[in-house]
Amino acid sequence: MQMNTLGRSGLKVSKLCFGTLTMSPLQRDMAPEDGAKLLVHAYERGVRFLDTADLYGTYPHIRLALKDAPDYVISTKAYCYDRKTAQEALERAYRGIGRDYVDLFMLHEQESLYTLRGHEEALEYLAEQKRLGHIGAVGVSTHFVGCVKAAPRFPMIDVIHPLINLEGIGIQDGTRQDMEQAILAARSAGIGIFAMKPLGGGHLIASSRDALQYAVSSPLLDSVAVGMQSEQEIDANVAFFEGAQDAGAYLEPLRHRQRRIMVHDWCEGCGRCRDRCRQKAISIIDGRANIDQSRCVFCGYCARVCPQFCIKVV
């Protein structure tokens, strides 16, 4: 497995990053033991980087996996906007994964220069924790070109976790080419880049070979987070990232597994899911949530805010 340095953070990470959202309660809802087994399987095949979030609920899975996979570089992220919320989120991460150190801690879902300025106190706190040796690097995750463009203005940001894929699915304020230009400028400023959603949240599964080839061969990306739900998927992705001659054949069984999001009948039309969705994929029609599957990136974040537990990503 190719190992890369994540920009000026100096973190050494595998090109394939294990994205744990898919095993989380927001999606497949795997038991910690089952999730940990997959993480260890990937580790044994050379994967050395994993991504999680305060929101995902996968700290227990990771904590278990670390017993047999101690050298994983761990990236997590949270919605913090000031010193207090950042401190609380960092402490949850320490307790959750059972370490007193986080390799990479990011602000989740940043959008623009203005949201970065609005969260500057949290960034400064994280930079201070980095100086004290409690964090390896500070970063931001985003679906917005505007955030990637603005990030180099903030010297405390070492890493960006942007959404980018072959067709630009899910990018909120521009095209794939716009995002590539912004990433190039950020890289030139020394910022490490690890991409999210190379398969467009599932929309590109039917063309996964081309979509993964784009991500693997892009010189702009130090690492790429891929959600994996089975040993078969891990083996296929590892083979592909390692450039196996028959890597396309490994991916073939996965081509027919399409993602879906469902809203159960007992939806009360409160609109909380609509307000939560940054992709603007939800509208309330006739008193029920209606999801535009073509805009949805299957993140499951809307499911988390539904008081009736009506939303399920499968």
Ligand code: SF4
């Ligand atoms: S949050 Fe739940 S109950 Fe409210 S509109 Fe959305 S799906 Fe329906």
Ligand code: SF4
């Ligand atoms: S509808 Fe839900 S799962 Fe789809 S993009 Fe919006 S928040 Fe994510």
